[in-house]
Amino acid sequence: MRVGFIGTGSMGSILIEAFIRSGALNPEQIIATNRTLTKVERLAQSYPGLQAAPSNKQTAAESDLLFLCVKPMEFKAVIDEIESVVSSQQTVVSITSPVMIRHLEELLPCKIAKIIPSITNYVLSGATLCIYGDRMLPEDEDLLENLLSHISAPIRVSEQYTRISSDLSSCGPAFLAFFVEKFVEAAVQTTGISEAEATQLASEMTLGTGKLLTTGGFSPAELQKRVAVPGGITAEALLIMEKELCGVFYDLIRTTHAKYEEDVEKVEARLFRTKVD
Secondary structure, eight states, X not given: OOEEEEOOSHHHHHHXXXXXXXXXXXXXXXXXXXXXXXXXXXXXXXXXXXXXOSOXXXXXXXXXXXXXXXXXXXXXXXXXXXXXXXXXXXXXXXXXXTSOHHXXXXXXXXXXXXXXXXXXXXXXXXXXXXXXXXXXXXXXXHHHHHHXXXXXXXXXXXXXXXXXXXXXXXXXXXXXXXXXXHHHHHHHHHHOOOHHHHHHHHHHHHHHHHHHHTTTOOOHHHHHHHHOOTTSHHHHHHHHHHHHHHHHHHHHHHHHHHHHHHHHHHHHHHHTHHHHO
């Protein structure tokens, strides 16, 4: 199987490197291109055998499975370039949430899937959200999920829940990192503990908590109950968090959804502007 990548920015390069390091793909199976070709050439130097292609068209033509790892507003130019060489036997995978399955199925003749990866995939962990178009066969879905299972837990979601699922799995690491950062800042400024020591403690705590909530079998509520003795220090602190933080999460979700809906409208207008004109 030949796997292509159009776009080797942050997430495109994370996927390529994770697939290679996990053993899911050999470098020889990968062909990739980027608007700035030197970025792909650096990947090819790091992973001998990986082919750096000079154009999107060549990458699309030589791929069985093609990942589109470009920004939403760049999709129109990429699709215009590759549509003449894409066949019905190929699978094109978008990793961009505002680009809808129906958009790609109208513009390309191939099988269409959408995945939403996470930066946690870099350490072969976390989830990958999987959404499939009507042309995908069960064996196509299994092949893609088998590939993704080397670097993540593939989870099928409905496209209508793309945004909230992405908030939890893909944006979540940034939100959690912000919490850790502010926790550490408060610890340092209030007590004088060193930033390095506080960061190490908080980071190890985050790792351990993730394991308890997954392989450990705890639910978030059960974990709080196990740690917080009634009337104890943790319980008192949780009361403060309940009072001060709960509204923040509702505001966060309203904000991400409003931005997502705006992006979907912009992408749709750009993809079909020529037809409308």
